[in-house]
Amino acid sequence: MDLIIRPIRESDAQDYVRLMEQIERETQYGKFEPGERIPSVEFYTSKIQQVRADEYDEIFLAILDGQLIGRAKAEGKPSRKSGHCLYLSACVIYRLQRQGVGESLVREAEEWAKQKGITRIETSVVSQNRTGVQFWRKMGYQIEGTRRNAFCLFEEMMDEYLMAKVEPVGVRVDGWKFPRW
Template sequence: MNVNIRNIREEDAEAFLELCLRLDRETEFMLLEPGERLTTPEEQRQKFAALLAADHSMIFVAEINGQLAGYLGAYGSSYQRNRHSVYLVLGILQAFSGKGVGTALFTELHRWAEARNLHRLELTVMAHNDAAIALYKKAGFEVEGIKKDSIRLGDRFVDELYMAKLLPS
């Protein structure tokens, strides 16, 4: 399987929304439930334009056979005190889970982060998402803490883990 990892482009707005809507439907591990994502393709294009104009955030997409199979969003701050840090969001279609897509996305993220002298990569993950936790640990992330009952799934609350990786400065 040939995976192409690249930066998001404005013209990816519609395909990216389709990817996100599909992720919303096929997994409970993403934040939004089916039907909650109301962004239009034009609004998504505008968000991408703003993101691409800034130097502190990026979305990397995994393309397989011309279709988006997953993404890794790195969202940074323009404030001096936390400019060294980015918050990450990962989504990979189930059909491509466990096939190296996540590892490839993290490899590209690390290149991008090092070029910007970033020091901290951070994320949250549902505590029962064993596959994602294993990927993050493989990528060098460590658990820093627990957010108790931070997500509601149906009629139950679940914990999230705070995870981070510090890059050499």
């Protein structure tokens, strides 16, 4: 498998629309149901431009044989108090799950975050999504809390786990600066 992981470009907008539509059709535990939102190339072009303009946001794409097959989205926090944190989500088309694509995406995003001085990466998973919870645990994330009745899926209220991976930063020394300032 010749997998390419790289940051998103404006020219990816049309393929990105198709990727997100496919993922929303295939996943049970996404934040949107199929057809609930109607993304357009213009919408995603604008989102990509925003990501490109913000040095603490990034979208990484997984590409196999010229086709987008997954993405990891890193969203930084804009304040001094939480500038060391970011929120990370990842998704891969169903037929290529459990083949290392998600792991490659997350590792690339984590390496990027480390270079930015990020020491805390957060994510969230519907608690009934055992595959998702297992994946994030395998990647070193721990459950830190639960949002009760956070989602209504299959006409049932479901909880959401808040998970995080925290890198130790050690003891502060003179001259040490927080990321972003």
